[in-house]
Structures are given as structure tokens and as C-alpha cells.
Amino acid sequence: MSTVRREPAGQAAAGADAPVLSCAGVRKRFGSTEVLAGFDLDVAEHEVVVLIGASGSGKSTLLRCVNLLEDVDDGTIHLDGEHITDPRINPDRVRQRIGLVFQSYNLFPHLSVLDNVTLAPRRVHRVVRAQAEERAMAWLSRVGLADKAREYPDRLSGGQQQRVAIVRALVNSPRLLLLDEVTSALDPELVGEVLTMVRDLKSDGMTMLLATHEMGFAKQVADRVCFLSEGRILEQGTPAEVLGDPQQPRTRQFLQRIIESGRL
Ligand SMILES: Nc1ncnc2c1ncn2[C@@H]1O[C@H](COP(=O)(O)OP(=O)(O)OP(=O)(O)O)[C@@H](O)[C@H]1O
Numbered sequence: 607m608s609t610v611r612r613e614p615a616g617q618a619a620a621g622a623d624a625p626v627l628s629c630a631g632v633r634k635r636f637g638s639t640e641v642l643a644g645f646d647l648d649v650a651e652h653e654v655v656v657l658i659g660a661s662g663s664g665k666s667t668l669l670r671c672v673n674l675l676e677d678v679d680d681g682t683i684h685l686d687g688e689h690i691t692d693p694r695i696n697p698d699r700v701r702q703r704i705g706l707v708f709q710s711y712n713l714f715p716h717l718s719v720l721d722n723v724t725l726a727p728r729r730v731h732r733v734v735r736a737q738a739e740e741r742a743m744a745w746l747s748r749v750g751l752a753d754k755a756r757e758y759p760d761r762l763s764g765g766q767q768q769r770v771a772i773v774r775a776l777v778n779s780p781r782l783l784l785l786d787e788v789t790s791a792l793d794p795e796l797v798g799e800v801l802t803m804v805r806d807l808k809s810d811g812m813t814m815l816l817a818t819h820e821m822g823f824a825k826q827v828a829d830r831v832c833f834l835s836e837g838r839i840l841e842q843g844t845p846a847e848v849l850g851d852p853q854q855p856r857t858r859q860f861l862q863r864i865i866e867s868g869r870l
Pocket residue numbers: 636639641659660661662663664665666667668817
């Protein structure tokens with residue numbers, strides 16, 4: 607089935623810049639289910655791409671493949687032109703250039719906020735403590751959490767914990783930030799602070815690939831929304847195009863269900 611594609615107004619001409627991320631013909635199967643069925647996607651530098659689609663359509667699987675937490679069965683993924691699904695590649699070296707944040711923030715409960723944020727730079731990347739803490743404090747200050755640096759995660763709200771998890775993903779200055787349902791576990795009143803943080807990152811030019819069920823989130827941060835169906839992108843375009851004027855019956859059906867559930 608062909609993909610509906612509408613070029614966002616003002617986007618650089620195709621091919622003008624090499625994409626940060628390029629997925630080509632990616633296939634991933636779990637048992638008899640083909641979750642990604644020849645998935646193609648390029649994400650340009652500074653672009654924010656939001657993946658939407660029914661539960662089980664493969665959004666998380668794609669993000670996990672990009673972060674090399676899952677092996678692809680076929681196809682290729684390139685990061686800044688480097689073939690990262692080449693079996694000879696060192697996944698840890700690739701993951702240093704990609705930040706990934708999950709729905710469940712996964713902070714270590716026995717470590718302070720500062721230690722959560724500096725653990726990977728110190729242990730994995732061998733950054734000295736003073737330098738790691740300076741970098742972490744700069745980020746925590748920027749997102750208004752400097753006064754929480756010595757607190758333990760259970761003293762923080764869900765929104766604050768998720769912001770710390772995002773900071774943890776940012777301290778290595780990743781080329782690409784992957785966000786998987788980062789607002790789904792939050793009470794509605796806490797979604798706004800995470801959304802504001804993601805919007806600020808977008809203003810800073812961070813290249814991001816997100817999966818979400820929150821169409822409001824998609825509308826506010828996406829340069830491009832991609833609707834996944836049967837392991838591929840069925841339709842993509844600006845939020846106004848895909849969410850406001852979907853061309854494909856399956857996209858319309860999906861959005862209709864979301865409207866009925868009050869989430870659009
Ligand atoms: N490790 C795994 N082993 C077996 N099946 C898996 C595994 N991971 C994912 N799946 C299956 O792959 C399909 C796609 O899952 P995935 O989590 O990528 O979908 P999703 O679009 O992110 O869904 P949701 O919106 O509910 O998070 C589902 O049918 C899921 O059960």
C-alpha cells in the first residue's frame with residue numbers, strides 16, 4: 607500500500623541535508639507476527655517526528671530497534687550516515703549518541719536525582735564526577751529542578767521524575783532523542799510540565815522521534831506526524847494534515863476512536 611505524504615510547508619528540499627536517522631525497509635517479527643513490515647523513515651536534523659497508531663502497531667518496537675535494544679530481521683538503520691544495524695557495530699557506542707526515555711521513568715529509587723543523572727556518564731562514559739555533576743546541574747537548573755538534585759525519586763511528583771529521566775537522557779548530548787509514551791503514566795495535571803520541557807527542547811533544535819497516544823502532545827510538538835498501520839507508515843504530514851484532515855480511512859477510523867474516547 608502506498609504512503610500518503612504531504613510535504614510540510616517550509617521544509618528544506620529533500621536531499622539538501624543528510625538525515626540524522628534513516629530507517630529503510632526495516633522488518634521485525636515476534637513469532638508469527640510481523641510488527642515492522644518494511645518500515646521506512648528519515649528524520650532530518652532538528653526535526654520532531656511523532657509516531658501515532660493503534661496499540662500494537664509497532665511504535666515502541668521501532669524505537670527499540672533504533673536504540674539497538676532489538677535486532678532487526680531485515681533492512682537497515684543509519685545514524686548520521688553510519689550503518690548502526692551492522693552486526694559488527696558496538697551498540698554501547700551507538701547508544702551514547704541516542705537518548706531513550708520510557709513511559710515508566712525507570713529512575714533508581716536508592717539514588718539521588720543527581721546520582722541518577724550522572725550514573726551513566728561516570729560509570730559508562732568515564733566522565734569524572736565533578737564534570738558530570740556540573741553538566742547535570744546545568745540541565746537540572748534549566749528545567750527548574752536544581753533544588754531537587756539531592757532528593758530521592760520518591761520525593762518527586764511523576765512529572766518531576768519524568769523530567770529527571772529526560773535530563774538523564776540529555777546529559778550525553780545525544781544526536782537523537784527517542785521518547786516512548788513519556789506522558790502516558792502521568793496524571794493529566796502533570797502532563798503539561800513534561801510537554802513544556804519537550805517543547806523547549808524542540809526550540810533548542812533537538813532532533814526527536816516520539817511515540818504517543820496523546821494527540822494534543824503530537825499537535826504541539828510535531829513537525830511531522832506519522833500514522834503507523836500494519837508495520838509501516840500509512841500516512842504522514844503536518845499535524846494539521848494528518849490529525850485535521852486525514853486522507854486514509856484507517857487514519858480517520860483511528861482518530862474517530864480517539865475523539866470518542868475524549869483524547870483529541
Ligand atoms: N519482546 C516481545 N516479544 C513478543 N512480542 C512482542 C515483543 N515486543 C513487542 N511485541 C509485540 O509486538 C507488537 C507491537 O508492540 P509495540 O509495543 O511495538 O506496539 P505499540 O504501537 O508501541 O503499542 P502501544 O501503543 O500499546 O505501546 C505487539 O503485538 C506486541 O505484543
